[in-house]
Amino acid sequence: MLMSLFGSLLAQTSEDIENLQSQITLDSQILGEQFYFWTVVVMWLIHVGFMAYEGGAVRRKNVMSTAMKNILTIAVVTPTFYYFGWYIYGCFEEGWPKSGHASPDALEGFCGLTAPWSVGLGPSLQDHISLIFWLAFLLFSWTTGSIMSGAVVERIRLSAYLILTAILGSAVWIMDAAWGWSSGGWLVTRFGFHDAIASGVVHGVAGGFAFGVLLNLGPRIGKYDLQGRARSFRGHNTHLTLMGLMLIFTGFYGFYAACLVIQSTAFPGWLNIYLSPSTLGTIAMVITIGFAGGFTGGWFASKGDPFWTLSGGLAGVISVSAGADVYHPSLAYLLAISGALVAYWSGTFIEKRLRIDDAVGAVAVHGVAGFYGVFLVGIFAGGFPTGINNVESSMGGQLMGILAFLPLAFLPGYAVSWLLKKANLLRVPAEVELEGLDMAEFGMDFYPEFERVPEIIIEPDGREVDGAPVLLDSYWQTNGKGKVPAGTSSES
Amino acid sequence: MFDAFAWDEWSETITQFWTFSGQDGTSAGTVILTILGFAVMLISFFGFVILEEGKLARQAEKLRSTGALDRPPAA
Numbered sequence: 390m391l392m393s394l395f396g397s398l399l400a401q402t403s404e405d406i407e408n409l410q411s412q413i414t415l416d417s418q419i420l421g422e423q424f425y426f427w428t429v430v431v432m433w434l435i436h437v438g439f440m441a442y443e444g445g446a447v448r449r450k451n452v453m454s455t456a457m458k459n460i461l462t463i464a465v466v467t468p469t470f471y472y473f474g475w476y477i478y479g480c481f482e483e484g485w486p487k488s489g490h491a492s493p494d495a496l497e498g499f500c501g502l503t504a505p506w507s508v509g510l511g512p513s514l515q516d517h518i519s520l521i522f523w524l525a526f527l528l529f530s531w532t533t534g535s536i537m538s539g540a541v542v543e544r545i546r547l548s549a550y551l552i553l554t555a556i557l558g559s560a561v562w563i564m565d566a567a568w569g570w571s572s573g574g575w576l577v578t579r580f581g582f583h584d585a586i587a588s589g590v591v592h593g594v595a596g597g598f599a600f601g602v603l604l605n606l607g608p609r610i611g612k613y614d615l616q617g618r619a620r621s622f623r624g625h626n627t628h629l630t631l632m633g634l635m636l637i638f639t640g641f642y643g644f645y646a647a648c649l650v651i652q653s654t655a656f657p658g659w660l661n662i663y664l665s666p667s668t669l670g671t672i673a674m675v676i677t678i679g680f681a682g683g684f685t686g687g688w689f690a691s692k693g694d695p696f697w698t699l700s701g702g703l704a705g706v707i708s709v710s711a712g713a714d715v716y717h718p719s720l721a722y723l724l725a726i727s728g729a730l731v732a733y734w735s736g737t738f739i740e741k742r743l744r745i746d747d748a749v750g751a752v753a754v755h756g757v758a759g760f761y762g763v764f765l766v767g768i769f770a771g772g773f774p775t776g777i778n779n780v781e782s783s784m785g786g787q788l789m790g791i792l793a794f795l796p797l798a799f800l801p802g803y804a805v806s807w808l809l810k811k812a813n814l815l816r817v818p819a820e821v822e823l824e825g826l827d828m829a830e831f832g833m834d835f836y837p838e839f840e841r842v843p844e845i846i847i848e849p850d851g852r853e854v855d856g857a858p859v860l861l862d863s864y865w866q867t868n869g870k871g872k873v874p875a876g877t878s879s880e881s
Numbered sequence: 882m883f884d885a886f887a888w889d890e891w892s893e894t895i896t897q898f899w900t901f902s903g904q905d906g907t908s909a910g911t912v913i914l915t916i917l918g919f920a921v922m923l924i925s926f927f928g929f930v931i932l933e934e935g936k937l938a939r940q941a942e943k944l945r946s947t948g949a950l951d952r953p954p955a956a
Contacts, residue, residue, distance in 0.1 A: 461929075468922040472915075506907045506915045513901065546937070548929040555926070814930060818941035820950055829940035830933070865952045 417654040418517040424651055425521040431643025432528040434636045436463070439535035442633030443542055445626040446696075446749050448844060450825020451543045452625065453835045458542070458550050462534040465551045466558035470530045472505050474559035475523055478566055479503030482573040499573075518652070525647040526566075529591055530558035532644070536595035537802075539749035541602060543622075544609050544822050547830065549815045553805060557598045561801050565594050569790050572664045572777055581780030582790040583770060585661045586648045586672060588711035588762030589790060594798040596756015599747070601802030605810045608746030610822055611846065611856070611863040618849035619741050620859070622748075627695065634699040638680060641706060645672050645713065663776040667714040675713040679706040679725040686729025697736075700750055701729030704758040708732075711762040715770045724765055732758045760795070763787050819864055 440459040447455045466474075480500040502509025502519050509519035534554035541550060569576035570590040576582035584590050613619055624630055649669060650660040661667045680702045687694075687701015708728025709721040716724070736753030739745050747753070767784030775782050809815040816822075821829040828834070834841070844856035899910050944950055 465922075465926070465929075468918065472919050472922060505919075506911050508907075511901065511911060546933055548926075548933045551929050552926060814934070817937055820941045820944040821937055823950065824940070824944060829937050861950065864950060 414654045415517075417652055421652045422517040422521050425518075425525045425647060428643040428647035429521075429524050429528055432525075432532075432640050432647065435528070435532055435640030435644065436535060438633045438636030438638075438640060439532075439538065440633065441629050441636060443539045443630075443749065445629030445631075445633060446539070446624040447542050448622060448825070449625040449836060449841075450827055450834070450844075452827065454547060454826035454830045455538075455542050457830070458538050458547060459535060461547065461551055462531055462538065462554050462558070465555045466530050466534050467527060469555045469559035470527050470563070471510065471523075474530060474563045475503045475510065475526065476500075476505070477560060478526065478563045478571065481564055481567040482571055482575065484568065484575055526563070528647070529566075529587070529644070530562065533562040533591055533595040533598075534558040536592065536751055536755045537599040537602065540599040540747045540751040541606055542748045543826070544816055545606055546814060546817055549806075549809045552809065553598075553602060553802070556801055556805055557595060561598055561798060562591060562594050565794050565797050566590050568793060570662055572662070576786070576790050576793060577663055577776045578778050578780065580786035580789045581775045581782045582786045583663070583715075583766050583773065583775045583782040584711040584763055584790065585663070585667070585714040586645055586676075586710035588707055588709075588759045589794055591759070592707045592710070592755040593759025593763060593791075594794050596752045596754075596759055597795055597798030598802035600745070600752045600756060601799045601804075602806040603745050603747055603752070604803060605806040606815060608744070609748070610819060610867060611860045612746045613744055614849060615866075617744055619744070620849060621847040622856075623845050623847070631695060631699055634703065638702065638706075641676060642673065645676050645710075648672070661714045665714070665775060672713045674718050675709055675716050675721040676706055678718045678722045679709040679713075681705075682722040682725030683708075683729045686726035687733060690730045690733035697733055697750075700736075700754050701733060704732030704754045705729045707755060707758040708762040708765065712766045712770045715766075715773050720769060724769070728758045728761055731761050760791055763791055819867055823860055823864055 436459060440456050443459065444452050444456045480503060501507060502516075504510070509516060510523065513519075534557055537554060537557055538550065566574075566587075568574045569582045569584055570587060571577065574582070609622070611620060612622070646669060648662055649667060649672070650656065650662065650664065651658075656664070658666060659668050683702035683705015684698055685701075686705055687698040690701065691697035705725030705728045708731070709716055709724050713721070732750070732753045735757040736747070736750040739747055739752055740750075745752070764787060766782055767787035771781070771783050773782045774780070780786070806815055817826060817829070825834075844860070845853050846856040846859050847853055899908055900914070
């Protein structure tokens, strides 16, 4: 009798424990689901910010066409990332998909959950993680498109941009993420490549892609004089630009958080994307002091220029992102200062020496600072065990990543924009560029209550002059049969 | 209270709905939807190009025809 009662109690307790375990697992999954959901909400601010940032940086006549690029980025990158981008991330970790996707290092079964018709990408009561994780990655994809967006404003066709951004956001960057930003990526498992918060994977690659596009796109009419010296165009609303940058910075907290992995019943704590241990506090500290260092570096490098002070903050953070899960705050502060300096100097070099018209310095701030950040890990975090194989980070591994990513970023950007250029689908007609894209695209000026004022251009010697004669002169040169001035495109 | 909720019955009804991804594999309806969505996505790119080409060509022609951007004759 007593034994029977004891046995019954034991069975009841065992069942209670199983129920409890099951409930804790469900709660843990739902907490993870909620965590990524809120990172996505915060990351939307990055795109609000990019729209404001670029909209303010362009001339009044191009404000809506610029904003529309950022909005339609969402319209094209979302479906393309759904239909093939996520599959690339899940199944290309070895470089190319293997038969049966049988990499011993990859998350088991992950590839099969990434096809658009799969269980992982449909509504499922059994899976709280796949869709929300996809969504977080989608926001990274939009970001890559928005990075390129700023570089090409005021002369690229909207449709050309949308094609390019779909390729960048749903094929190029996600391929490099599969290689170097996943627990089973070949760069990680074989070389210990470490880019925890995506210095190179997102920013560097987007900057490299944009650089390839800019070579074919050419500068805006009037950007360079006959001697090849750079003029400056005045953005129509610097306040909007600076507010946009601050919104991007706010969104970065969501971006950083979404780069971590959390599920308490499966893992012992916070993990980075390589499934190595980390903490949310660590990366939040690095991002904050990274901004501080970046602003400082940008301020002094540019001698107090507002645009470059804030861009310096961005470059600073990007420079320390690759090692944000490892760096001591003091180290991050110093490296972020150096990243802002590198971005400013390289931006000046690209504009004035290479004569490439990158309207917002995206190649320098994202591309150069991004790869600089990857490089820094080789120096300051060498020996840190990365990923499930615990392969030590090293300068060799970081250089291997840079060598893999540079052509992966640059070549598609260059090749596709070259094809579009040959088809005369890359750049707007010169007449439309002079008048402003908004009139052609939307048939209206978007500040109807404000009187139009003459467009001011800053000559290379610093003089402010009426822009109309300068632009017309450049237009005639471009459209004529004679020599094309230095730095201007022969297209259109 | 939790045990009193009709979870099993509710769950089975939902997961058997044809667009839900259950454990039985992909339904034909899901495959058809995927193909249709992919096709619409591709077509939208052509649409973006064609629609813009028309707008740009019309505006450029209009600007050329006004002569406002012509080079003035040499004095």
